[in-house]
Amino acid sequence: MADSALLTTADGRPLAQALAEAQGRARRRAFWLVVPLLLFVLVSFILPIGQMLHRSVHHDGFSANAPAVSAWFAANPPGTQPDEAAFAALAQDLRAMQANRTAGEAGTRVNYVLPESRSLFTKTARSAKDMTPPFKAALLAADPKWDDPRVWAAMRSSSSAYTADFYMVALDFERGPDGSLERVPENRQIYVYLFVKTFVLSGLITLICLLIGFPVAHLLATLPMARANLLMILVLLPFWTSLLVRTTSWMALLQGEGVINDLLVWIGVIAGDGRLRMINNQTGTIIVMTHILLPFMILPLYSVMRVIPPSYARAARSLGATSWTTFRRVYLPQTLPGIGAGSLLVFILAVGYYITPALVGGADGQLISNLIDFHMDKSNWSLAAALSAMLLVGVLILYWLYERLVGIDRLKLG
Amino acid sequence: MPADADGESSLAVTARAESFVEFDRVQKSYDGATLVVKDLNLSIAKGEFLTMLGPSGSGKTTCLMMLAGFETATSGEIRLDGRPINQVPPHKRGIGMVFQNYALFPHMTVAENLSFPLEVRGMARPEREAKIARALDMVQMGGFGSRRPAQLSGGQQQRIALARALVFDPGLVLMDEPLGALDKQLREHMQFEIKHLHESLGITVVYVTHDQGEALTMSDRIAVFNDGRIQQLAPPADLYERPGNSFVAGFIGENNRLPGTVEDRSGDKALVRLATGELIDATPVSITEKGSRTVVSIRPERVEFKPEMMPPGARTLDAEVVEVIYMGDILRTVLKVAGTDDFVMKMRNTLGQTRLAPGQKIKVGWHPQDARALDP
Numbered sequence: 160m161a162d163s164a165l166l167t168t169a170d171g172r173p174l175a176q177a178l179a180e181a182q183g184r185a186r187r188r189a190f191w192l193v194v195p196l197l198l199f200v201l202v203s204f205i206l207p208i209g210q211m212l213h214r215s216v217h218h219d220g221f222s223a224n225a226p227a228v229s230a231w232f233a234a235n236p237p238g239t240q241p242d243e244a245a246f247a248a249l250a251q252d253l254r255a256m257q258a259n260r261t262a263g264e265a266g267t268r269v270n271y272v273l274p275e276s277r278s279l280f281t282k283t284a285r286s287a288k289d290m291t292p293p294f295k296a297a298l299l300a301a302d303p304k305w306d307d308p309r310v311w312a313a314m315r316s317s318s319s320a321y322t323a324d325f326y327m328v329a330l331d332f333e334r335g336p337d338g339s340l341e342r343v344p345e346n347r348q349i350y351v352y353l354f355v356k357t358f359v360l361s362g363l364i365t366l367i368c369l370l371i372g373f374p375v376a377h378l379l380a381t382l383p384m385a386r387a388n389l390l391m392i393l394v395l396l397p398f399w400t401s402l403l404v405r406t407t408s409w410m411a412l413l414q415g416e417g418v419i420n421d422l423l424v425w426i427g428v429i430a431g432d433g434r435l436r437m438i439n440n441q442t443g444t445i446i447v448m449t450h451i452l453l454p455f456m457i458l459p460l461y462s463v464m465r466v467i468p469p470s471y472a473r474a475a476r477s478l479g480a481t482s483w484t485t486f487r488r489v490y491l492p493q494t495l496p497g498i499g500a501g502s503l504l505v506f507i508l509a510v511g512y513y514i515t516p517a518l519v520g521g522a523d524g525q526l527i528s529n530l531i532d533f534h535m536d537k538s539n540w541s542l543a544a545a546l547s548a549m550l551l552v553g554v555l556i557l558y559w560l561y562e563r564l565v566g567i568d569r570l571k572l573g
Numbered sequence: 574m575p576a577d578a579d580g581e582s583s584l585a586v587t588a589r590a591e592s593f594v595e596f597d598r599v600q601k602s603y604d605g606a607t608l609v610v611k612d613l614n615l616s617i618a619k620g621e622f623l624t625m626l627g628p629s630g631s632g633k634t635t636c637l638m639m640l641a642g643f644e645t646a647t648s649g650e651i652r653l654d655g656r657p658i659n660q661v662p663p664h665k666r667g668i669g670m671v672f673q674n675y676a677l678f679p680h681m682t683v684a685e686n687l688s689f690p691l692e693v694r695g696m697a698r699p700e701r702e703a704k705i706a707r708a709l710d711m712v713q714m715g716g717f718g719s720r721r722p723a724q725l726s727g728g729q730q731q732r733i734a735l736a737r738a739l740v741f742d743p744g745l746v747l748m749d750e751p752l753g754a755l756d757k758q759l760r761e762h763m764q765f766e767i768k769h770l771h772e773s774l775g776i777t778v779v780y781v782t783h784d785q786g787e788a789l790t791m792s793d794r795i796a797v798f799n800d801g802r803i804q805q806l807a808p809p810a811d812l813y814e815r816p817g818n819s820f821v822a823g824f825i826g827e828n829n830r831l832p833g834t835v836e837d838r839s840g841d842k843a844l845v846r847l848a849t850g851e852l853i854d855a856t857p858v859s860i861t862e863k864g865s866r867t868v869v870s871i872r873p874e875r876v877e878f879k880p881e882m883m884p885p886g887a888r889t890l891d892a893e894v895v896e897v898i899y900m901g902d903i904l905r906t907v908l909k910v911a912g913t914d915d916f917v918m919k920m921r922n923t924l925g926q927t928r929l930a931p932g933q934k935i936k937v938g939w940h941p942q943d944a945r946a947l948d949p
């Protein structure tokens with residue numbers, strides 16, 4: 160009467176339990192070995208990202224410093240005309256801000272939603288001490304802008320500490336007078352344009368890397384060892400040179416009076432007064448980023464190509480395929496995991512690249528990460544966090560697409 | 574156009590005019606300093622199964638690759654059906670090829686693999702499908718069209734590779750150690766199947782292997798390669814029973830070597846004095862004259878120890894049994910003979926066969942035809 164559902168060991172313990180016990184010791188040992196790394200990743204990576212995501216939806220600059228007005232907003236539904244009680248609460252908060260010197264902080268928060276509101280707060284707060292009822296008249300006397308429904312809409316959306324306002328701003332939207340979302344005027348639309356530009360430029364850089372890297376990787380995979388090693392050193396050279404040395408040499412090469420322009424003028428391709436602008440603009444960003452990201456394309460391609468036996472190409476040729484058909488139908492499909500891995504890697508790195516555009520990008524070669532840096536400089540942490548979070552989501556979507564189209568298990572990085 | 578070869582009788586004496594594949598004074602060097610293939614002359618008849626056999630580095634695979642078009646001959650001419658093909662790229666040669674690791678395209682199904690050579694020839698879909706079905710049936714893989722190569726066993730992949738090389742009806746099929754990766758039993762089975770396909774389709778096959786058993790079972794003729802040259806080109810039985818030099822004798826089958834000097838030579842008989850002083854009768858093969866040094870080669874299964882099994886008047890040698898290895902169908906007996914202690918005699922394991930014991934003293938002999946005096 161063997162129990163077919165539950166196998167037991169010779170001494171009667173359940174088999175699954177015995178197996179878990181037997182392997183448990185080894186597993187625990189292995190776990191303790193990776194604990195330092197896990198802690199490191201947690202402290203240096205997961206916590207900061209969590210904090211960043213939190214900051215992108217949390218800002219209590221207004222809600223903490225304007226408790227009375229925040230309470231009024233909580234008590235009255237959106238669209239309610241601000242009454243005397245509301246203005247009284249505002250005057251009370253402004254007095255407190257003046258006393259605690261927090262008007263700037265509260266104004267900054269409202270300023271995200273409605274530009275030029277910060278000065279309204281700092282200016283009015285200075286005179287708030289002497290205000291007497293009726294407060295509406297007193298505040299309007301201090302600044303007629305207090306009658307603007309957009310100001311009240313902005314304050315209402317700032318009155319809760321948790322908000323999606325930073326994402327709204329990062330997508331070039333603002334609050335209308337009735338609290339609804341509307342696009343900001345065209346001359347102030349900047350974030351979406353920069354996101355699109357970042358993704359398009361990264362795509363272009365990825366494509367150039369693929370076109371240049373593919374033949375090089377193939378050469379690496381087919382050359383005899385000694386020569387392949389030499390070529391590999393050339394491929395890895397950008398990694399080994401200091402960033403500043405690299406950038407300086409690109410400047411020497413690409414600038415208006417640089418080596419390439421001199422050469423082109425000398426051989427007569429361009430006229431002396433028609434020198435090409437190849438640095439401190441978008442072109443510079445593309446050239447230099449392609450250079451530094453090329454190894455990330457070549458290495459995964461190489462690792463895939465190295466293990467494709469030459470007999471596949473020979474088989475295709477013997478079956479009657481021309482060399483082009485052999486490449487297209489037999490070789491290329493087998494390099495797809497490498498193309499996928501290399502492109503994903505280069506694209507993700509390019510999307511987040513900051514230093515190169517900052518150094519050689521000039522005015523029109525700046526990417527979204529440079530803008531994130533700009534806001535971090537200005538201590539606009541929440542907006543910087545919202546922009547970063549959107550970048551992260553964009554990259555994750557790409558990763559998900561790759562998983563769906565190619566399969567992450569086919570990712571080969573070397 | 575060469576006339577159709579009419580069966581096996583014409584094969585051994587193929588005239589130049591009717592050769593289908595011809596290597597004419599072909600040489601190949603990879604580095605410009607040494608020759609991998611030295612002066613190769615070989616003509617293969619239509620419908621013949623020719624095997625290139627040899628140790629690795631002997632030049633046999635290079636010859637196959639030159640024929641397929643993946644290597645170019647450094648000098649000399651290769652002709653296919655009377656037409657020089659040195660300058661013809663591989664995809665225009667119309668030669669089927671089976672590779673050592675099968676080289677089935679991993680990203681295509683079995684049917685797509687087979688369809689590939691037909692598509693690149695611009696064949697219409699219905700015709701393609703009919704041909705693919707026929708080719709798959711031919712290798713008994715009818716139901717496997719939609720599988721991927723990775724889902725097949727080694728033997729199944731081998732069959733598909735074979736079907737793919739045959740599906741576009743090439744007149745010549747090259748096989749580069751196609752059975753090397755299979756286990757022994759499957760290998761023997763596939764040898765039979767390939768031979769059977771060769772006979773039923775009437776195609777010409779050039780087969781490369783380093784496995785002499787495979788070469789002996791399958792081939793019409795075998796070219797034994799060593800050091801970039803063909804050492805002997807002969808049908809299997811000739812090669813085994815009448816090796817032309819000591820390399821062939823040593824490479825094909827097991828072989829006892831007894832060194833000595835030619836004492837007397839008359840016609841097809843030679844008298845050899847072994848290094849230890851004994852005299853034996855032998856058949857001269859690649860020795861020149863009296864007094865020259867020689868190595869006498871005797872197959873272990875042709876060594877006899879019962880006087881009644883030896884021809885009358887045969888000379889015998891004293892032997893001492895070193896060990897007897899039981900191998901099932903045979904008893905492999907290692908003997909100490911004429912100064913060597915690795916002389917092997919194979920005894921069939923028949924009912925009532927004499928069981929020898931180590932240390933036992935016996936006398937061994939053989940038919941003079943089986944003792945071949947070769948170059949030292």
